[in-house]
Amino acid sequence: MSDFFLTQVINFGTPLIGLILLLGALGLPVGASVVVIAAGAFSQQGVLDWPSAILIGLVGAVLGDMLSYSIGHYAKSWTDKRFGNSPTWINASRSFHKSAGLAIYFTRWLITAMAVPTNLIAGGSGYKFSHFLLYDVTGELTWILLYGGLGYWFGSQWELVYDFISNFGRLILGLVIFGFGIKQALNWQEKKKHTANLATDEK
Amino acid sequence: MSLNTPPKQRAMVIGFIILGILFTVFFGMRAFHSYKKFNGHRPPPPGKVETDVELIRDWMTISFISETYRVPERIFYDALQIPPLGNHDKSLKDLNREYYPDTDGFVLETAKTTILAHQPPSPTDGSAATTIPPPTALPPVTP
Numbered sequence: 001m002s003d004f005f006l007t008q009v010i011n012f013g014t015p016l017i018g019l020i021l022l023l024g025a026l027g028l029p030v031g032a033s034v035v036v037i038a039a040g041a042f043s044q045q046g047v048l049d050w051p052s053a054i055l056i057g058l059v060g061a062v063l064g065d066m067l068s069y070s071i072g073h074y075a076k077s078w079t080d081k082r083f084g085n086s087p088t089w090i091n092a093s094r095s096f097h098k099s100a101g102l103a104i105y106f107t108r109w110l111i112t113a114m115a116v117p118t119n120l121i122a123g124g125s126g127y128k129f130s131h132f133l134l135y136d137v138t139g140e141l142t143w144i145l146l147y148g149g150l151g152y153w154f155g156s157q158w159e160l161v162y163d164f165i166s167n168f169g170r171l172i173l174g175l176v177i178f179g180f181g182i183k184q185a186l187n188w189q190e191k192k193k194h195t196a197n198l199a200t201d202e203k
Numbered sequence: 204m205s206l207n208t209p210p211k212q213r214a215m216v217i218g219f220i221i222l223g224i225l226f227t228v229f230f231g232m233r234a235f236h237s238y239k240k241f242n243g244h245r246p247p248p249p250g251k252v253e254t255d256v257e258l259i260r261d262w263m264t265i266s267f268i269s270e271t272y273r274v275p276e277r278i279f280y281d282a283l284q285i286p287p288l289g290n291h292d293k294s295l296k297d298l299n300r301e302y303y304p305d306t307d308g309f310v311l312e313t314a315k316t317t318i319l320a321h322q323p324p325s326p327t328d329g330s331a332a333t334t335i336p337p338p339t340a341l342p343p344v345t346p
Contacts, residue, residue, distance in 0.1 A: 003262035007294040010267045045271055156253045156271065164241045167234035174230055178223025184216045 002031025006038055014052045018060030025064020027116040032061075034162055036144055040151025041158035050152070054144055061140040062133075065108075065119050069132055072123025079124050093125040100127050101135045108139025109146060111173050254322060256315040261296040265314070268295075272318045282317040283310060 009016050017039050024032025036057065043050035083089035096103065100122060107115040122132050147165065151158040252273045259268060269276040280287045285302050293301070299310040 003260075003294075003296070006262045007264060007292075007297075010264055011292040047267065047270065156255070156258045159258075160237070160241045164234060164237040167230050167237050170230035171227060171234045174223050174226025174228075176223075177219055178227060181216050181219030181223055184219070188216075 002034045005030055005035055009035060009039065009042065010047060013048055014056045017048075017053055018056040021057050021060035022064040022067075025061050025115070025119075026068055033112060033143075033147060033166065036147040037151035037158050037162045037165070040148035040153075041155050042151075043148070044152045044155045050148075054148065057144050057148075058137070058140055061108075061144070062137055065115070065136050065140070066133070068116055068119035069123040069129070069136075072120035072125075073129075074123075075120075076124050076126060096121055096125055097127060101131065104132060104135035105139040105142075108136065109143035110169060111176060112143075112169060113173055114176075252322075256318050259295075259311065259315055259318075261299070261308070261311050262294050264292055264294055265298075266291055268314055268318070272322060274318050274321045278321050279314060279317055282313050 005016070005020050009020070017035060020030050020035050021032050023030045024035075039048055039053050039057065040050075042048045043053055079089075103114075103118050104122060107118045119132075121127075147161075150161045150165070154161050253271050256272075265276055265279045268274075269279060276287065280290070283298070283302070285298065290298060295310045295314060299306075299308065303309040
């Protein structure tokens, strides 16, 4: 899929980068990160104009994120009806809100596989839109400047950069999943201790 | 993890931990290998004409390759025995599918050979950077 889009970026230039990043932000498998790195390399080779590539790419990515946030937002009434009384959902929403800024920022460029679910949760849990937009724009700008910059720096050897970045991103995702599992296990351990203490106090 | 934790949730947490370990080990190794490859390469100096034909991919177009390797487009079309008209924005893969469906990768290989044969000499060493490979016989064109 990304091969097709790379050919089209060569042919149609920056407007297509905006469209690809918009589709990627909606969760479609268009290989948005590949395109950002390649766009950096194409700018270095003189095929693309880098200021307009950054601007149009950023607009496309942010628009896509706003759309997926909206999907979550409009599904809020359904999720509230379905899970509103569930303590797990309430706890999950509460803990998301506590570190939402970091989650939004880092899922834009470091753990990109989690970007769309984060947008949906942010919209669905009623996270303030202005805050979402602030972290989103900062994160997307980091993504475009960092990935695109590496592509620009390495020019025609940008595939090596992509290979490393994609594996590194998944490694971080693995660490996050592992950390989440450990945190849950520790929480339960703590809860068990607390219940045991209460029972001893009552005796 | 407590034994009175619901079994479904316990299984889910164990699943998360195992999945996390698998992801970390697998992609950690892959990231390490790609870092080693990545670390051995240095960016080409600014303004340098690309000479490494192994970087050509079949999603590239002839005009893009021509620009990158500074070899006139006409030479590629002549080598491939195809008209430039209507083929300007097609990828090498599409050209191969259209003109040489029976010879996989023919257009890509011809593009590489053409560059090696026609690349302008490097200004630093004053000689052609690479040797010219033996000419390849063209298969008949099937439009």
